[in-house]
Amino acid sequence: MEYIQIMNTTTLTALAEPNRLRIVELLREKPYSVGEIASRLKLRQPQVSKHLRVLSEAGLVEVRPAAQQRIYQLQAAPFEELDNWLNSFKALWESRYGALDEVLEELKKKRRKEAP
Amino acid sequence: MEYIQIMNTTTLTALAEPNRLRIVELLREKPYSVGEIASRLKLRQPQVSKHLRVLSEAGLVEVRPAAQQRIYQLQAAPFEELDNWLNSFKALWESRYGALDEVLEELKKKRRKEAP
DNA sequence: ATAAAATATTCCTTGACTGGAATATTCACA
DNA sequence: TGTGAATATTCCAGTCAAGGAATATTTTAT
Numbered sequence: 001m002e003y004i005q006i007m008n009t010t011t012l013t014a015l016a017e018p019n020r021l022r023i024v025e026l027l028r029e030k031p032y033s034v035g036e037i038a039s040r041l042k043l044r045q046p047q048v049s050k051h052l053r054v055l056s057e058a059g060l061v062e063v064r065p066a067a068q069q070r071i072y073q074l075q076a077a078p079f080e081e082l083d084n085w086l087n088s089f090k091a092l093w094e095s096r097y098g099a100l101d102e103v104l105e106e107l108k109k110k111r112r113k114e115a116p
Numbered sequence: 117m118e119y120i121q122i123m124n125t126t127t128l129t130a131l132a133e134p135n136r137l138r139i140v141e142l143l144r145e146k147p148y149s150v151g152e153i154a155s156r157l158k159l160r161q162p163q164v165s166k167h168l169r170v171l172s173e174a175g176l177v178e179v180r181p182a183a184q185q186r187i188y189q190l191q192a193a194p195f196e197e198l199d200n201w202l203n204s205f206k207a208l209w210e211s212r213y214g215a216l217d218e219v220l221e222e223l224k225k226k227r228r229k230e231a232p
Numbered sequence: 233a234t235a236a237a238a239t240a241t242t243c244c245t246t247g248a249c250t251g252g253a254a255t256a257t258t259c260a261c262a
Numbered sequence: 263t264g265t266g267a268a269t270a271t272t273c274c275a276g277t278c279a280a281g282g283a284a285t286a287t288t289t290t291a292t
Contacts, residue, residue, distance in 0.1 A: 076209035
């Protein structure tokens with residue numbers, strides 16, 4: 001029985017938007033409030049809130065209130081998942097991954113067999 | 117001088133589409149032709165070709181002709197990049213990542229100072 | 233040369249997402 | 263209670279990307 005690592009697209013979709021990616025990369029440094037994110041990335045506050053909502057629903061960040069501010073912080077889980085998923089591709093660059101050659105060999109054999 | 121790992125969105129965008137992700141996960145096993153991908157994933161051939169074009173332009177796959185077939189194969193580079201990028205998040209789950217507490221401390225100090 | 237197989241491309245329509253602008257909400261504090 | 267600061271939400275318009283269907287292209291083999 002083989003185990004196949006499967007990834008869900010919500011994490012990837014959340015990260016695929018340029019400004020959202022910038023937010024994530026900023027938060028990697030440390031948690032920030034909405035206003036700080038907006039000013040540092042030169043984005044308008046409403047857009048930042050909207051992006052943070054997407055990130056939040058994807059589980060990539062979490063909020064904590066501090067007075068009337070909201071401090072957003074990265075969450076480990078989705079990144080861990082993504083990392084695990086990537087591990088199932090490690091063979092691509094860590095070993096030789098010569099499967100293509102095998103396929104080509106197979107094709108040659110098949111054609112020799114069908115039309116000798 | 118600090119080094120900040122920055123990710124580009126093209127790889128993520130390419131992977132964020134569900135059917136494209138399925139194709140990538142299939143190709144992880146071994147290279148396949150367009151028709152094989154289509155039948156295994158129960159997708160129509162034109163859509164598979166279109167998705168493969170996106171993956172190709174993102175550098176995630178590469179083609180090789182074999183008769184009138186086209187064999188698609190994963191390419192390591194983008195996955196390696198993504199993996200490197202993820203490494204800059206490892207602190208999230210490998211150490212304690214207590215930065216939030218520091219921020220909250222700072223806030224308290226600031227407010228004490230402003231309105232004692 | 234012609235036909236068939238495999239793949240790529242084009243056109244069209246539709247749904248989703250993003251930014252902008254305005255407005256609503258929440259919270260602390262005078 | 264009312265005001266200001268910080269954040270969230272809503273509505274709108276424009277854009278982009280995906281699937282469907284039809285067609286074009288390429289390669290092989292007769």
